[in-house]
Amino acid sequence: MILRELSEAIGVSSAEDAVRDLIYEHIRDYVEDARIDALGNLIAVRRGTGAVDLRVMAAAHMDEVGMIVIGYDSDGSLRFRAVGGLDARILPGTRVLVGQDRIPGVIMWTPIHLNRSKDTVSIERLRIDIGASSRDSAQSAVERGELVAFDSRFVELGPTVRGKALDDRAGCASLIALVQGERFPFDLHVAFTVQEELGLRGARVAAQSIEPDVAFVLESTACHDLPADLDEPDQTTITRLGAGPAITVADRSMVSDPRLVRHLAQTGEREGIPFQFRSAQHAGGTDAGAIHLTRGGVPSAVVANPCRYLHGPTSVMNLSDFENQSRLLRAAWMALTPAILERD
């Protein structure tokens, strides 16, 4: 399963190489003009039939959140900082893989026998234990600046799957499937981007070089639908698992182009593909935030897989949501015309 390969590949922001290689293997027979740009984005063109004259960009980010080693304690433990948005409350006891050599480690914590505090330990005070017993032995195993990823096996749970980095490897997998399928009426310019988790950095330069007329971002977004208390009428959720891919109307980085939101929703209704709207009440941003402000502006939209426990070692995603992400986009792209983007 491609999702397993992508989820278990390691590509903490700025070191996406292994993910990029894997994606390239899956798309190389279907694309032209594949290249890796200066920041590391994988950019390629899936030729279309030529029926529609539009430059369409589709992006999914390859990077995942993780950590970076910044120093050593005399007992051989590693000091680290977050790369991307991490929640210090979930880190203690988490298994990690450190550096190029994938050295297994665990984030230290105080066992319950001794811990009387209910306070969260800040990332600054957490350490990674790789089994080293001195500063020297730690230093010879791991350099400062090496990156740390969650150590998490991909598991199929039934209708859902569990794994790390589904944000945004699920989006990458959908984009691969879209590239591998039937040709679209237009040339599709795909960008598998770097460093989204650090501030949409890869997407910005990718869009500057592609110069698209319109852009779609394939994401994975937070889902907070548990406990599902059906007697609580005011329970607000950002997305619900199993309710279909989520269309973003507005988040902190972008107000989606209403014409594209309408086109996606009408496509879903016409084709009987379930979808939901991501609640705008919650924070967050995507590559579309950078893409839509590129050069003279790019009408953009986001379709995302709802994922529980996002930015943790074990996210949970519904497979039908995932499959419907590419179904919805495929149907929407097949019906995409310049008229949708005309004004007045």
Added chain:
Amino acid sequence: MEALIKKLAEAWGPSGYEHQVRDLIRAEVEPLADEVWVDPLGNLICRIGDGPLRVMVSAHMDEIGVVVSHIDRQGFARFANLGGVLPATLLGARVRFENGAIAAVGVENQFSKRTTVPGLDGFFLDLPDDSGVQVGDAGAFVAETVWQNGRVIGKTLDNRLGCAVLIETLRRLKEQGTPHTVFGVFTVQEEVGSRGAMTGAFGVEPSLGIAIDVTPTGDVPKPSPSPVKLGAGAAIKARDTGHIVPAWIKELMVARAEEANIPHQFDVMQIGTTDAATMQLVRAGIPSGAVSIPTRNVHTRSETALLSDIQATVGLLVAVLSNAIERP
């Protein structure tokens, strides 16, 4: 101008959904302009003249608003903000949707919270039955615009006043002529971070940028610090939190104002910024200034301004744009 301001201020156009406002403005500028177009994000761009200096003059069309984020089983809607919505302005407000449906804004535990204001998540929209409003729909606040003795009270004077000033400026430039190429750019999405100005300036490639916006005044009880007073004329921006205006632009504006006897004052904003802060960083950099219309109660449904200040702002812009501009 009073009728135009009323019409624009009462129009519907939350950030990202400016099309109704754009249509109204387009009807005003189409007869004046040498060229009119809409760019990919929805900025309305209107060119007058074809002189060597390209000047972009912007006024944002969008207003603060809400997006429906959840509708419960009883039909009450929760919402997120588009732009800087102040919770203290919400109770009893009305929100209109594109389809015309109007909701009242209610608050949880209304009578137990006489002196405190909850966050946005404590408020809800009370929608009429079969309103047709769905999760994801954008709404804008509703208020009547009132003119009394040269004073206007209404919603969205931020920044439909700026739009009216820009329209009137273009009208006068059409009559008087300009030695420059003036691009009147009615921008989108200022309230969510000056997004339209960024792409608009990229497309227009000006050598000088001027933003027209409103600015809060420091002449009310316990104000946020500001030197700006209602009735003291066009406010020439010196700085705000994102923008230090180049001295020559400020001096140019002061010189033109003094020659033409236009009342003016300096604006030093301690909170907030304008499209000009974004414009100055586009491409290789665009020297930019801003002229502000003094306005009380900004981001409420009763923003308040004076016709005399509005006219002074038009006068200043016409004086700047119809004369030679010497760059250092």
